[in-house]
Amino acid sequence: MSFDARASGVFVIAATPFHPDGRIDEASIDRLTDFYLACGANGLTALGVMGEAPKLAHDESIALVRRMVRRAGKVPVVVGVTSPGFAPMRALARGVMEAGAAGVMIAPPNTLRTDDQIVAYFGQAREAIGDDVPFAVQDYPLGFSVVMTPQVLARIVTENPSCVMLKLEDWPGLEKISAVRALEQAGRVRQVSILTGNGGIFLDFELERGANGAMTGYAFPDMLTELVRLSAAGERERAHDLFDAHLPLMRYEQQPGVGLAVRKLVLTKRGVLASDAQRSPATALSPAGRAEVDYLLRRLARLDSRANLG
Amino acid sequence: MSFDARASGVFVIAATPFHPDGRIDEASIDRLTDFYLACGANGLTALGVMGEAPKLAHDESIALVRRMVRRAGKVPVVVGVTSPGFAPMRALARGVMEAGAAGVMIAPPNTLRTDDQIVAYFGQAREAIGDDVPFAVQDYPLGFSVVMTPQVLARIVTENPSCVMLKLEDWPGLEKISAVRALEQAGRVRQVSILTGNGGIFLDFELERGANGAMTGYAFPDMLTELVRLSAAGERERAHDLFDAHLPLMRYEQQPGVGLAVRKLVLTKRGVLASDAQRSPATALSPAGRAEVDYLLRRLARLDSRANLG
């Protein structure tokens, strides 16, 4: 697998492991990377929205990517470089590419409004990072308040040859996948990879609509890769059975604010992270919330023998 | 059941039935009302966000409420009167109360920002509709971009004796339910009814956190009332089993824009509505979307014998 217009499967949004005192936990980076690979990840995404990127200093970001890239070997690492300015975006993009990243991901600033503003922005971003850096466009209106039509996405793809992937996490997004695929089939835009997000809570149908896979950080990436496999193999009922078993937890993890705490807690319970600590400022999970997660995990364990919770 | 601070159970957000040519389908109003009552609804909510309220002329709104109230008998009908101005809000509120409504529901305009602006707004709204009209506050930040803290909600309750209910559909909202209940238990605010929304996709835990029930329009209100019953009876596992069986469809119906089309389609398939028509402008469901709904219904029918789909 490489990070290009034919990329498919599961690119896991990697958590950033911290010690309880706020330092980056480097041993956990290695263990986490190994875990993702063992789950069958086709790629990793560092410094995504759920990677606590804004809490990392520039040098920490570079060091984290360098370590993850080395550990991941042939599995490509994509890095979020979304930034309020093109200068820091450029600095981060060049830095992580030197550190071995396969490409970057860019989300639009929430001040953009018109179609032309959005298209212009991605042209300027591509100039800032350089034509040689492959990038994914993150389409997440709920988080960024920027709405991109299929036509706008097509314009961005056409005007920027180094755009290789759309991370579609509009909500709802099923029709958008179909619309982009229809534009491709009509020859109105070259084909790029489409991965989906939103914590995976529509992945069952997204794959059926033509998505190439998912880019999300749900704490059971092993389920995500199995789901992609089943769906590609045409095993529809088994795919939905698997998906439905996980949906209660996926939905719970998809809560804004507290979702990252849930994800880190589950990764800790699964033995991957040494601690579920977030760097400050963080939204903590209440005791009631932790109990709810435990309850969901117990129900999941009964349903899904693959959920092996140490 | 009445619409007061002790209200509990399921207040169903009623769809507004239309003929394919856009006229209101009065026979379906009756059938829909009967259906909701047969499902065990404890109350009905007309002209909610999913009731296509902005597409109805004033007189149509009054007529719809009058018809629903008559049909519903002792079951209280609450009416959404959210409006950009206090004059139309007052006109609608007085009109529906004369038509027999039990109370009204008010959401804040998306221009409010500070805590004080929000509290002041609800005081002005109460003055506009009159002190004698019981009302629910709709707390739906995802839809309205207005964020109310538990303290702000408490101030609204305290300053407005006719506020009898909070419809909490923040996302995430579990901690908010706990926080409001904690303020009540600390004696810092009088107790009001808390019903939840968000299409029901967190109702399993919302009930456990202290919500009195749900106010949502999911097309299987029979499941919602059964869930409330099981949860109140302490049948936790059975409650979650039932909930989980419905979650894939609930999630699908919860999509903004297309969700109402899904809901009306399912109500039509269940024989309740004569047509799934929405009044223009409407977001239609694509053939692929309709097929996905059919697929979800087939899976649900296998899981839940209560889902009796003509």
Add this chain to the structure above:
Amino acid sequence: MSFDARASGVFVIAATPFHPDGRIDEASIDRLTDFYLACGANGLTALGVMGEAPKLAHDESIALVRRMVRRAGKVPVVVGVTSPGFAPMRALARGVMEAGAAGVMIAPPNTLRTDDQIVAYFGQAREAIGDDVPFAVQDYPLGFSVVMTPQVLARIVTENPSCVMLKLEDWPGLEKISAVRALEQAGRVRQVSILTGNGGIFLDFELERGANGAMTGYAFPDMLTELVRLSAAGERERAHDLFDAHLPLMRYEQQPGVGLAVRKLVLTKRGVLASDAQRSPATALSPAGRAEVDYLLRRLARLDSRANLG
């Protein structure tokens, strides 16, 4: 003058006069209308943003328009019918047209984002009010958070033959006027009337850029009509001298929230309104604010002998 694509001059945004107890002051409607006509107004706009429209019940709105239309005689009255739903928009538009209005003005709801959403909205609005009702599009991004490019405005004009006017009050808006005029000259869109707003604080240059006049409610409409006359006559220096003399007060009146209080206070001081009362809820002017207005009026009186303050 009529309300069509060749409309020009000053369409005054009419204040809505109230008695201190909140009732509409009908005698002041007549006096205000007479005053605007004596100032040389080419048209009137009722129920604009500064007309306290959301505080009026439907019947009050119709009655106000009927009275103003009768008094205005041949001078056209345009009416704001912006609404969260097409049903009340239609009801108001049909009602005011029956009452003698010359046309209506429509602003987009602040939930619109993409170019296509905006264009679709105005098509739906035109269908709602009827093809026979001439309308103006209000382009006020600062107030409505909807950004329309010149191309989007051109699409709206082209797709809706009954669109006769653009009220341009983007900020900044000078380049937008030039861009729309350039599209017209390139034959890419038919010519419509362009009036400007923003309280008039860029009217000096807007006229030079090709605007046909202003649609604003500055409390010295006599200055506005004189400015349009001077500018059309090529008396550039005199036009700017006049404008600059008023700019300190225009700027003061242009403050959101408190601006309407300033405007009503000045109209009261000029003997036009019997009271500067706003209907509740209102933002009042503090004693310090009132003193500042007095100070600005005294300075203006020295500069501009036309400012005849009873």
Add this chain to the structure above:
Amino acid sequence: MSFDARASGVFVIAATPFHPDGRIDEASIDRLTDFYLACGANGLTALGVMGEAPKLAHDESIALVRRMVRRAGKVPVVVGVTSPGFAPMRALARGVMEAGAAGVMIAPPNTLRTDDQIVAYFGQAREAIGDDVPFAVQDYPLGFSVVMTPQVLARIVTENPSCVMLKLEDWPGLEKISAVRALEQAGRVRQVSILTGNGGIFLDFELERGANGAMTGYAFPDMLTELVRLSAAGERERAHDLFDAHLPLMRYEQQPGVGLAVRKLVLTKRGVLASDAQRSPATALSPAGRAEVDYLLRRLARLDSRANLG
């Protein structure tokens, strides 16, 4: 003058000079600094909203501040460190303080909504930059969509001893100045410096309401310092005469997007900058816009002999 709670006068928002090819123009930094000091500036603010901060790499920002600090001598240099994350904010704040800055300025991210979120944010920001770094809070709702009440500002001041200044540029903002001063006089919050922004277009009355001066980058800082002097000396009429002469240009420069182009053009015409180049991406001034600036400068030159335009 130092950057503390007693700071007053004019803190000029410094432009960032670029060569036409995008490199920083270091000679112009020196000349610009000299010019600001010759105009009587009491302080300088680097990397403000109008300083093109997001286009500078971290090292460029530090170098610019170091150079400006050296040149400014005893005049304090405040630096904007607003950032989407606390890690880059901390890195920039520590870096510029080592480079000799007197303190920093922080604006809230546009995702904050509730009073408590805003107060918490500034506490976290203070922890990030360190308790030893004096800072100003920038209150600019029009730009940031975050509305802070006087009470919220008071809480921020009280909870953060290193908060020494409020940059108030709410719109309207006159009442807010009075409200904060009233809280101080009632002993409910310690006194801090209040400087105002908004391009200076309300500075005439802001000074009379109790502001200690202005923090803005209007291209005639010599006028701003003279205005502050006249106002402090009680020369009200002369202060307003001077202000009114500049208001047409100030208003023109205050246009979002194109305002920076106007400002740099005027500074170039005044011989301070070698070029009016902005680093890409930039909003350029059209030929019509440049001609309008020329016209305004000619009118100003006639009115104000102090406007000495190369």
